[in-house]
Amino acid sequence: xxxxxxxxxxxxxxxxxxxxxxxxxxxxxxxxxxxxxxxxxxxxxxxxxxxxxxxxxxxxxxxxxxxxxxxxxxxxxxxxxxxxxxxxxxxxxxxxxxxxxxxxxxxx
Amino acid sequence: xxxxxxxxxxxxxxxxxxxxxxxxxxxxxxxxxxxxxxxxxxxxxxxxxxxxxxxxxxxxxxxxxxxxxxxxxxxxxxxxxxxxxxxxxxxxxxxxxxxxxxxxxxxxxxxxxxxxxx
Numbered sequence: 001x002x003x004x005x006x007x008x009x010x011x012x013x014x015x016x017x018x019x020x021x022x023x024x025x026x027x028x029x030x031x032x033x034x035x036x037x038x039x040x041x042x043x044x045x046x047x048x049x050x051x052x053x054x055x056x057x058x059x060x061x062x063x064x065x066x067x068x069x070x071x072x073x074x075x076x077x078x079x080x081x082x083x084x085x086x087x088x089x090x091x092x093x094x095x096x097x098x099x100x101x102x103x104x105x106x107x108x
Numbered sequence: 109x110x111x112x113x114x115x116x117x118x119x120x121x122x123x124x125x126x127x128x129x130x131x132x133x134x135x136x137x138x139x140x141x142x143x144x145x146x147x148x149x150x151x152x153x154x155x156x157x158x159x160x161x162x163x164x165x166x167x168x169x170x171x172x173x174x175x176x177x178x179x180x181x182x183x184x185x186x187x188x189x190x191x192x193x194x195x196x197x198x199x200x201x202x203x204x205x206x207x208x209x210x211x212x213x214x215x216x217x218x219x220x221x222x223x224x225x226x
Contacts (some may be wrong), residue, residue, distance in 0.1 A: 003152070036212035038153070045216045046145075046153065047204065052210030089153050093211035096167055097143070097155040 003099035004090055011106040017078040020103045022090030023071060030071040034093035037075045041086045082107050112133040112204055112217035119223045125192040128220045130204030137185040141192045141207040144189045146200040194224045
């Protein structure tokens with residue numbers, strides 16, 4: 001039950017797009033289309049922004065999108081805004097759940 | 109609206125146990141599993157375990173097996189997480205969340221800070 005691998009940090013300027021990768025193994029990310037992504041601002045509760053690889057919950061901006069190829073899932077945020085600065089976590093179901101280590105997004 | 113309200117902060121000595129509650133409202137409690145996630149200071153999210161209030165089927169992360177028990181009380185729509193033999197490494201914010209579509213966690217409690225210190 002090893003954690004999924006995410007980059008520790010990414011950055012981008014307002015208006016740009018960034019992508020955060022999330023690498024697992026064939027028995028988690030590679031086997032299930034059950035990858036979800038969470039946004040967490042400092043001191044706040046995590047918020048679901050993507051589920052089932054690429055679906056957005058009601059109320060989540062279309063600027064957030066997800067994809068998957070093989071054992072790697074990705075979260076793309078387009079049209080970066082200052083409010084997007086937060087920590088982002090991927091999570092995969094594999095009969096149990098495993099999170100990524102988290103990625104800190106800095107909006108320059 | 110869906111709401112999960114957790115019990116308050118706890119301070120425990122090493123070796124003690126802690127029980128955190130999570131009261132659900134705004135949806136049919138037995139229709140959705142409750143999961144528990146913790147976050148140590150400055151660290152990432154860790155899935156701890158989960159339970160179906162419908163049939164009490166529970167799963168736990170391997171690293172906590174034997175120390176953790178999650179239960180539900182359907183008469184009060186409340187889930188509980190008990191962690192035993194606490195060490196300083198268990199100092200963290202503990203969250204409950206509802207399992208929603210696609211094995212995601214769509215609603216979260218506000219978090220409960222558990223501090224283990226002598």
